[in-house]
Amino acid sequence: MSSIRRGVWTNWAGNQTARPTAVHRPNSEDELSTIVAWAAQNRTTVKALGSGHSFTSTSATTGEMIRMDGLSRLIAVDRQRSTVTVEAGITIADLNVLLNGLGLALPNLGDIAYQTISGAIATSTHGTGRNLTGIAAQVVGLRVVAGDGSVLDLSPDHHPTLFHAARVGVGALGIVSQVTLRVVPSFRLKAVEGAQRLDDLIEQLDHHVDGNDHFEFFWIPHTKWALTKRNNRTDDPVSIPSRFKHWYAKTFMENYAFGAVCRLGRARPSLIPRLATALPSTGQSTIVDESHRIFASQRIVKFVEMEYAIPREACGEALQRVRRMIDDRGHLVSFPVEVRFTAPDDIPLSTASGRPSAYIAVHMYKGMPFEPYFRDVADIMADYDGRPHWGKMHFLDDQKLSRLYPQWDAFQQARQRIDPMRTFANAYTSKVLGD
Numbered sequence: 001m002s003s004i005r006r007g008v009w010t011n012w013a014g015n016q017t018a019r020p021t022a023v024h025r026p027n028s029e030d031e032l033s034t035i036v037a038w039a040a041q042n043r044t045t046v047k048a049l050g051s052g053h054s055f056t057s058t059s060a061t062t063g064e065m066i067r068m069d070g071l072s073r074l075i076a077v078d079r080q081r082s083t084v085t086v087e088a089g090i091t092i093a094d095l096n097v098l099l100n101g102l103g104l105a106l107p108n109l110g111d112i113a114y115q116t117i118s119g120a121i122a123t124s125t126h127g128t129g130r131n132l133t134g135i136a137a138q139v140v141g142l143r144v145v146a147g148d149g150s151v152l153d154l155s156p157d158h159h160p161t162l163f164h165a166a167r168v169g170v171g172a173l174g175i176v177s178q179v180t181l182r183v184v185p186s187f188r189l190k191a192v193e194g195a196q197r198l199d200d201l202i203e204q205l206d207h208h209v210d211g212n213d214h215f216e217f218f219w220i221p222h223t224k225w226a227l228t229k230r231n232n233r234t235d236d237p238v239s240i241p242s243r244f245k246h247w248y249a250k251t252f253m254e255n256y257a258f259g260a261v262c263r264l265g266r267a268r269p270s271l272i273p274r275l276a277t278a279l280p281s282t283g284q285s286t287i288v289d290e291s292h293r294i295f296a297s298q299r300i301v302k303f304v305e306m307e308y309a310i311p312r313e314a315c316g317e318a319l320q321r322v323r324r325m326i327d328d329r330g331h332l333v334s335f336p337v338e339v340r341f342t343a344p345d346d347i348p349l350s351t352a353s354g355r356p357s358a359y360i361a362v363h364m365y366k367g368m369p370f371e372p373y374f375r376d377v378a379d380i381m382a383d384y385d386g387r388p389h390w391g392k393m394h395f396l397d398d399q400k401l402s403r404l405y406p407q408w409d410a411f412q413q414a415r416q417r418i419d420p421m422r423t424f425a426n427a428y429t430s431k432v433l434g435d
């Protein structure tokens with residue numbers, strides 16, 4: 001979670017801070033709209049804060065900050081339409097538990113569940129799955145407080161053009177008070193994790209991506225190995241062979257032991273290539289569990305991240321270029337490069353808008369210089385019209401971003417209607433969306 005101490009807000013990663021004029025915690029939509037209306041009348045700005053899990057300054061503000069955690073209730077379940085409506089500040093973790101209790105689930109998730117549902121959709125948060133979209137494309141309705149404090153119901157039937165854009169609003173298309181999501185009956189996943197040579201994996205990439213419901217891999221820089229995750233729907237009962245082994249793999253190895261390796265690498269960077277070979281490259285594990293427990297992991301080790309969506313067919317070539325670049329430029333990287341895949345959607349500022357996408361994510365351990373590495377990766381991604389994740393580090397401005405999104409103007413028109421006075425502006429929206 002992010003924290004606010006002595007008036008200074010810090011995000012989860014600790015790389016963004018802000019000093020808001022005031023922090024509000026509304027408990028109702030009425031209170032929320034009153035704050036926005038007051039801000040509009042007083043010509044100041046308002047920013048909704050999710051869980052602060054973005055690496056960019058997207059939720060930072062010097063104006064009024066609104067904590068959304070007072071708005072986290074279940075509003076309605078419509079079993080006929082397979083939808084649920086929740087208040088926007090609910091975390092995905094709480095939503096998962098709530099849905100599971102109703103025998104329901106979200107069809108796909110990212111790899112953590114600490115985010116709020118509204119923060120996740122605002123930045124086009126996604127998981128992996130050949131036929132599955134990011135979370136925002138599961139949204140079938142939104143209630144939004146507009147820049148003058150009025151409340152709008154948005155759906156394919158009410159204000160369809162505003163709804164179309166507001167699903168990925170980058171915090172600029174109003175403050176979402178309620179979200180209606182398409183859900184599916186709860187399901188179990190069989191998760192098979194193992195290691196494979198990167199070259200073999202890239203050669204058969206389509207086979208892996210198309211042959212699994214959810215396929216992703218983590219290439220370990222300075223090695224030829226990648227760790228693969230294959231998650232597939234199953235009717236098998238929950239089976240976690242040994243709770244201790246599971247804790248050892250997921251909590252101890254992926255967090256505490258990995259954190260120790262990262263700390264050592266930060267203290268003595270020249271050791272990083274040798275430390276990388278110590279990460280596991282053999283062995284396979286299989287577990288079966290409820291989908292949300294398989295999707296979401298614990299993340300204790302702090303880092304910064306940049307992630308690009310590129311056309312899926314470019315994935316293998318782009319990744320091999322990143323691999324060569326790391327060697328050629330002598331970058332020392334202790335964090336794996338994560339690769340995922342999604343289906344296209346039609347949302348103007350979704351990173352997968354209009355194209356089947358591969359996502360390539362690079363990370364750097366907290367406190368280590370990241371910019372030279374991230375900039376070199378960004379240069380490669382630019383050759384594939386790469387679109388950076390709205391919640392992760394990047395170096396692009398509105399001039400460059402506008403060329404990457406064919407429906408950019410549709411988003412800007414929606415912004416002009418919902419927030420003509422720019423009540424929801426901050427330094428990040430000015431940079432990436434323009435004034």
Ligand SMILES: Cc1cc2nc3c(=O)[nH]c(=O)nc-3n(C[C@H](O)[C@H](O)[C@H](O)COP(=O)(O)OP(=O)(O)OC[C@H]3O[C@@H](n4cnc5c(N)ncnc54)[C@H](O)[C@@H]3O)c2cc1C
Pocket residue numbers: 012013047048049050051052053054055058059068088089109110111112114115116117118119120121122123124125126127169170171172174175176177299389390391392
């Ligand atoms: C450890 C870690 C793992 C991650 N894993 C993934 C992953 O697997 N896949 C992925 O795609 N991303 C991932 N992310 C990125 C993360 O999902 C996004 O940055 C997400 O936006 C964070 O949600 P949040 O609730 O923390 O929102 P914040 O970061 O607080 O806010 C994000 C944006 O949403 C806006 N916002 C928040 N609430 C509202 C509201 N009610 N109305 C309007 N706007 C609102 C904010 O103003 C801001 O612009 C990860 C991040 C971390 C730190």
